[in-house]
Amino acid sequence: MRFLHTSDWHLGRSFHGVGTLEAQRRFADQLLDTVTANRVDAVLVAGDVYDRALPGVDVVNLFDDILARLGAAGVPIVITSGNHDSATRLGFGGRIMARAGVHLRTRVEDLATPVLFPAEDGLTSVAVYGIPYLEPRLVADRLGVDEPSHFTVTEAAVKAIQADRASRPEVGAAVVLAHTFASGGITSASERDLAIGGVGAVPLDLFDGFTYTALGHLHGRQTLSDAVRYSGSPLPYSFSEANHRKGAWLVDVGPAGLEQVTAADWPAERALSVLRGRLDDLLSQDQYAAAEGHYCQITLTDDQRPVNAMERLRTRFPDTLVLMFEPENAGDTAAHTYSERVAGAVNELDLCCGFLDHVRQRAANDDEQRVLREALAAVRAQEAAL
Numbered sequence: 001m002r003f004l005h006t007s008d009w010h011l012g013r014s015f016h017g018v019g020t021l022e023a024q025r026r027f028a029d030q031l032l033d034t035v036t037a038n039r040v041d042a043v044l045v046a047g048d049v050y051d052r053a054l055p056g057v058d059v060v061n062l063f064d065d066i067l068a069r070l071g072a073a074g075v076p077i078v079i080t081s082g083n084h085d086s087a088t089r090l091g092f093g094g095r096i097m098a099r100a101g102v103h104l105r106t107r108v109e110d111l112a113t114p115v116l117f118p119a120e121d122g123l124t125s126v127a128v129y130g131i132p133y134l135e136p137r138l139v140a141d142r143l144g145v146d147e148p149s150h151f152t153v154t155e156a157a158v159k160a161i162q163a164d165r166a167s168r169p170e171v172g173a174a175v176v177l178a179h180t181f182a183s184g185g186i187t188s189a190s191e192r193d194l195a196i197g198g199v200g201a202v203p204l205d206l207f208d209g210f211t212y213t214a215l216g217h218l219h220g221r222q223t224l225s226d227a228v229r230y231s232g233s234p235l236p237y238s239f240s241e242a243n244h245r246k247g248a249w250l251v252d253v254g255p256a257g258l259e260q261v262t263a264a265d266w267p268a269e270r271a272l273s274v275l276r277g278r279l280d281d282l283l284s285q286d287q288y289a290a291a292e293g294h295y296c297q298i299t300l301t302d303d304q305r306p307v308n309a310m311e312r313l314r315t316r317f318p319d320t321l322v323l324m325f326e327p328e329n330a331g332d333t334a335a336h337t338y339s340e341r342v343a344g345a346v347n348e349l350d351l352c353c354g355f356l357d358h359v360r361q362r363a364a365n366d367d368e369q370r371v372l373r374e375a376l377a378a379v380r381a382q383e384a385a386l
Contacts, residue, residue, distance in 0.1 A: 001117055001126050003175065004035060004264065006248040007046035007216030008233035010084065012059035015237060015295070016321040021058060023269060027234045028066050030266040031248075035075055038250055038264070042117060043075060046216030046231065047082025047133055047179030049090060067102055076101035078115050080130040082179040082216055087132055105130025105177070108142045112160040114171075119255075124172035126211075126253055129161045131178040133217075154180060154202045162209065173211040173253045182207075185218045185230060204228060211257050220244050227258050234266055239297040239322065242272040270295055270319070279306045283316050297322040303329045305362040348376050 011024055035043060049063060070077055079102070081087040091106030098104070103115045114127035134157060136148035143156035158176075165174050183201045204224055207213040213228040219241055221232035231248045233241075247265040251258070273291035275282060276299040282288055296317045300309060305325050313320050352372045353364045364372065 001041045001253050003251040004040045004043045004248050005214040005231045005251050007231045008048045008219055010048055010051040010233060010237060011063055012055045013051035013237055020235060023235055024062060026269060027266060032069050034264045036073060040075060043070060043077040044177055044214045045079040046177045046214045047080045048084045048216060049079060050085050052084060053086035071100055078103045078128050078130055080177045080179055081106040081132040083133045106132050108139050111157050112164040119172060125170050126173045127165060127171045128175045131157050133179040151202050155206060158206055173257060175212045176210045177214045179216040181217055182215055182224055184224045211253055212251050221247060235268060236272055239272055239274055242274050276301060278302050279309060292317055296320040299324040299326050301326055301328040303327050349373060
């Protein structure tokens with residue numbers, strides 16, 4: 001069989017304030033093209049279908065469209081819930097949807113119930129198990145765990161799957177989906193930290209014995225071992241992913257087990273650029289020309305924060321979404337607290353100018369000082385009239 005391993009769609013997510021729904025529609029086209037061109041037998045989604053527990057109507061409609069198109073192509077799909085999903089909402093109608101080839105694994109009670117795909121020889125089958133995201137404190141009792149942690153609940157889930165597999169002599173290969181943080185994975189800035197609440201990474205050898213483990217949660221496509229991989233997200237969701245190659249894994253399983261895993265690339269319509277330098281250099285030098293049509297994160301290194309920096313940058317890089325300021329020659333002033341900065345103020349004007357310098361890292365110019373003098377004079381006049 002040939003599976004397409006994908007995860008972390010995060011349907012409905014925005015990218016630094018920019019909506020991604022149209023980009024996600026384009027991803028849906030890429031997904032269907034890959035399935036058709038490569039004669040995929042089943043699609044695996046290892047969690048985080050949605051970006052939030054209560055997705056918008058247009059987002060739900062997009063997911064519905066993807067399922068309908070896969071169904072029309074005769075390709076079943078196995079889906080687990082991630083930490084961004086509402087397991088109950090995503091799993092609604094699962095027993096009915098299974099008849100149409102949409103297999104949802106969002107409940108602890110179903111994780112050891114495989115989706116069985118008959119092999120070509122007719123004598124064996126490939127079993128696909130789905131482990132939803134397991135919040136230790138919420139699932140420990142149902143899994144018989146006394147001391148809840150991410151490791152203990154995942155270990156209990158794996159043992160339950162292994163017991164079920166041992167009871168099925170017809171199973172020739174076993175594939176597991178899990179939405180978790182496995183040891184050795186490389187994180188990105190766009191992932192929600194699973195360490196909150198006392199959970200953490202699970203050891204890689206926990207998945208030994210399975211033909212293939214399709215992981216979700218980390219947004220970079222990566223290989224932890226030949227048989228344990230993250231597919232990553234289909235789109236970049238932070239500038240830390242600027243150098244990622246987005247896509248999925250094509251997984252071939254045969255009589256001998258795992259035969260081959262190859263990358264399916266899904267290039268983004270709009271690239272990301274992370275730029276750093278002085279404002280005048282960024283606006284004039286040819287080396288930055290390639291970023292003019294990209295989404296940009298820019299860090300300015302000018303000694304003082306330039307006036308109207310974002311407006312000026314957008315004359316060349318119109319899709320600048322993030323602007324930061326890290327002066328290269330700030331000297332000792334960068335380390336001063338506000339109280340230290342204004343300690344030497346001899347009058348109200350010095351105090352106001354010190355505040356401006358502190359919050360925006362640029363001293364008040366002559367025009368700004370004039371406005372401040374006028375404002376202070378008006379306040380004194382009001383006080384004198386009382």
